Amino acid sequence: MTEIPTFVTHLECGLTGKHYPADQLHGLSEAGRPLLVRYDLDALKHAVTKEDIASRAPEFWRYREFLPVRRAENVIRLGEVMTPLVSAPALQRELGCGEILVKEEGRLPTGSFKARGLALAVAMAKELGVKRMAMPTNGNAGAALAAYCARANIPCDVFCPDDTPEVNIAEIAIAGARTWRVNGLIDDCGRIVGEGKQSVGWFDTSTLKEPYRIEGKKTMGLELAEQLGWDVPDVILYPTGGGTGLIGMWKAFAELGEIGWIGPKRPRMVAVQATGCAPIVKAFEDGVEHADRWEDASTVAAGIRVPQAVGDFLILRGVRESGGFATAVEDDAIEAMRDRVARTDGILMCPEGAATLAALEKELASGRISKDETVVSFNCATGLKYPLPTGGDFIDIKQPVDYGMF
Numbered sequence: 008m009t010e011i012p013t014f015v016t017h018l019e020c021g022l023t024g025k026h027y028p029a030d031q032l033h034g035l036s037e038a039g040r041p042l043l044v045r046y047d048l049d050a051l052k053h054a055v056t057k058e059d060i061a062s063r064a065p066e067f068w069r070y071r072e073f074l075p076v077r078r079a080e081n082v083i084r085l086g087e088v089m090t091p092l093v094s095a096p097a098l099q100r101e102l103g104c105g106e107i108l109v110k111e112e113g114r115l116p117t118g119s120f121k122a123r124g125l126a127l128a129v130a131m132a133k134e135l136g137v138k139r140m141a142m143p144t145n146g147n148a149g150a151a152l153a154a155y156c157a158r159a160n161i162p163c164d165v166f167c168p169d170d171t172p173e174v175n176i177a178e179i180a181i182a183g184a185r186t187w188r189v190n191g192l193i194d195d196c197g198r199i200v201g202e203g204k205q206s207v208g209w210f211d212t213s214t215l216k217e218p219y220r221i222e223g224k225k226t227m228g229l230e231l232a233e234q235l236g237w238d239v240p241d242v243i244l245y246p247t248g249g250g251t252g253l254i255g256m257w258k259a260f261a262e263l264g265e266i267g268w269i270g271p272k273r274p275r276m277v278a279v280q281a282t283g284c285a286p287i288v289k290a291f292e293d294g295v296e297h298a299d300r301w302e303d304a305s306t307v308a309a310g311i312r313v314p315q316a317v318g319d320f321l322i323l324r325g326v327r328e329s330g331g332f333a334t335a336v337e338d339d340a341i342e343a344m345r346d347r348v349a350r351t352d353g354i355l356m357c358p359e360g361a362a363t364l365a366a367l368e369k370e371l372a373s374g375r376i377s378k379d380e381t382v383v384s385f386n387c388a389t390g391l392k393y394p395l396p397t398g399g400d401f402i403d404i405k406q407p408v409d410y411g412m413f
């Protein structure tokens with residue numbers, strides 16, 4: 008058994024600050040809120056250098072000192088890559104804005120950034136002896152859970168709203184997860200897991216209901232800073248459902264700042280939602296700390312169709328502390344932007360990713376993003392997972408080809 012040098016000291020309730028011991032299985036805190044993993048950052052700083060990190064394999068396990076897994080045999084790998092930052096120069100010209108960089112998260116295993124969170128959640132479940140996992144999902148998280156559980160040999164049950172894209176349901180089922188279609192939304196699925204976990208013996212892997220998915224998503228912030236030469240962009244546009252990534256990146260920048268690897272500058276964090284499901288935007292505008300459940304949630308961007316987030320206050324805290332904001336865009340604008348950026352720059356965005364660029368256009372017009380700010384947009388999943396408009400014109404090879412039509 009190889010020990011990985013780790014620096015976890017304890018876990019902490021994100022709301023009350025109450026401490027909980029490391030190396031034990033935890034769900035939510037007693038206050039019913041997410042737990043955050045805390046590290047001895049001073050010891051970490053003396054144990055690893057930027058040069059050490061640079062010399063390691065290009066995968067997110069290169070940040071292992073910033074992660075909670077203690078034993079190497081619990082690390083589960085499916086070929087996680089450092090995802091590229093791709094520029095969108097033509098869109099940038101058309102919008103007349105600062106540099107646009109798209110973080111292409113669809114290159115990760117199972118085709119979405121959910122791989123980051125679930126790689127960590129399943130590794131820690133393995134380390135802490137979990138026998139059976141369960142999760143409500145809009146698709147991508149379930150696919151990642153199913154794949155990492157298959158690899159870790161942990162059975163899992165995955166609950167999807169019955170209008171989840173078929174491709175997601177198929178990829179969950181093919182990885183051997185018990186796959187359930189539920190005639191409700193993701194929080195209805197979550198209720199099934201919550202109410203059944205005692206009697207069935209499930210470990211509840213719902214977004215933010217276990218502490219380690221945030222740590223996995225934190226690697227987006229670590230990786231982004233490293234790719235920018237240990238610096239941060241002016242603005243990060245993040246399509247926000249449960250908010251794990253926004254919370255995780257904000258935590259990454261805090262930890263990097265504390266050990267002096269980045270300076271005092273922080274990106275403005277912008278939470279992007281769809282107008283058909285915008286609880287965080289409403290709470291931001293109302294100036295409150297918690298968001299009400301959004302009724303009749305509906306959007307083409309399934310990954311951000313989350314009517315209620317248990318980490319709402321952590322999302323809002325990150326957005327406000329960073330000087331950012333929350334904004335919502337229409338489904339029509341999402342689809343138009345997806346089609347546009349595919350043509351202008353050859354980047355196939357998922358609807359959630361396209362929402363961030365639609366938000367960029369909207370907020371350049373409103374003036375909340377200025378024309379000289381560098382923005383990073385997250386393309387969270389491969390656009391190929393989603394239904395695309397059909398195209399193509401017919402050629403009948405039984406007739407002479409009319410070359411005049413080209």
Ligand SMILES: *Cc1c(COP(=O)(O)O)cnc(C)c1O
Pocket residue numbers: 119121147148214246247248249250251252253310311357359360387388
């Ligand atoms: C899960 C998901 C999101 C939302 O991510 P959170 O960190 O949970 O807010 C956005 N886009 C896609 C494609 C997703 O799968």
